Amino acid sequence: MTDPHIGQEHISKSYDAELARLIEEILRMGKIAADQLASASEAVEERNSELAARVVERDGTLDAIEHDVSHDVLRLLALRQPIARDLREVLAALRIAADIERIGDYAANVAKRGIALNQAAPVPSAAALPRLAQVAGEMLEDVLTAYRNRDSAAAHEVWERDEQLDTLYTALFRELLTYMMEDPRNITPCAHLLFMAKNIERIGDHATNIAENVYFLVHGETLVEARRKGDLTSAMTKP
């Protein structure tokens, strides 16, 4: 190489291009996951088992992209050996892709249980599930925008919103137990709904994880605050 400086610049440009491509792939994964959640919710609301089956089927797409992203991350780490902010970019990409893949799994499980649900008579409280899914879906979309824009304030806002989702989930959980007590025929469908609600609550946790990764990416330090996170129903002794 006659001019090593030009060579270096070439490598650096190529690195930036690879990183940009990686981030685009992750945002594409995020869009698919958000669509999957919206479709799963719609399938439950409208008792549409065909739509639910399409959601279950499409879950493989997300797994495949996540696999490719992990592979690309390994390649980037091995060939480019990034440090500091670049290294954080790559590790955040790896973690965010894993979170999105899990969100897709949860959306697919909501759809799968929706199919089982449609084989029984409608349960009134099923209507509360789409509301929960809407809040979780907005968290996901907003945290993906925060990731795209490297906006740690927006990420922090999503992170705080998880508490609202937990509160909605807790109310639905109590409601479902009440329906089970009213009529034993509600028990199997409401058990599905308990897990569907839990899946959506977990989607919120993963959106929160993504928010933490965006924060870490921007600031190089962890978002630590003493907010109690997660499932408030664990300590519940009556509905």
Add this chain to the structure above:
Amino acid sequence: MTDPHIGQEHISKSYDAELARLIEEILRMGKIAADQLASASEAVEERNSELAARVVERDGTLDAIEHDVSHDVLRLLALRQPIARDLREVLAALRIAADIERIGDYAANVAKRGIALNQAAPVPSAAALPRLAQVAGEMLEDVLTAYRNRDSAAAHEVWERDEQLDTLYTALFRELLTYMMEDPRNITPCAHLLFMAKNIERIGDHATNIAENVYFLVHGETLVEARRKGDLTSAMTKP
């Protein structure tokens, strides 16, 4: 530096020492997680709320070690810029630590729900939970040994065993729905038991993830086999 070769060897030895320390930390995390699961199970079996409270309290220890491990991995990647097998070691460490941290979360959630359970009359099917926890605990211990020994055959064996855990979980799920139908007073405690059983089934999934990482670490390729994984109850229409 007078002899660059000696300098290189020094760096390499120091890298090996750092990696060995990292792996020891992860095995220590694994041991704590296995203890947490065993104690949570014992707390449920013996209706011992004090023991359960200790499990919930100790969960912070695992979170703290996982945080340190992530930090060490970043440091190793940035300073040592490992490639090939060394890079796989470091990435496997990162992922395995995250899986163990999640296993700890699930064990703590089992304990937390155990405390709620002890405030109601005993439910007969609670006895099936420790059996489930035992199978998951053995999977965890065996996959940690496979990780320590870089034994991909042993890891594969754990990976296959997850199917047994799924079958046990499905049987318990059905049993719990039946109890709920028999007596509405069983509904709240059995809803906790449904989630406790689900937590343990998820611990099996994370042990399976660790097995996949051990396989990847040793072979540099993914363990892909078309075994249906996970929760068989999602499609259940009656108990």
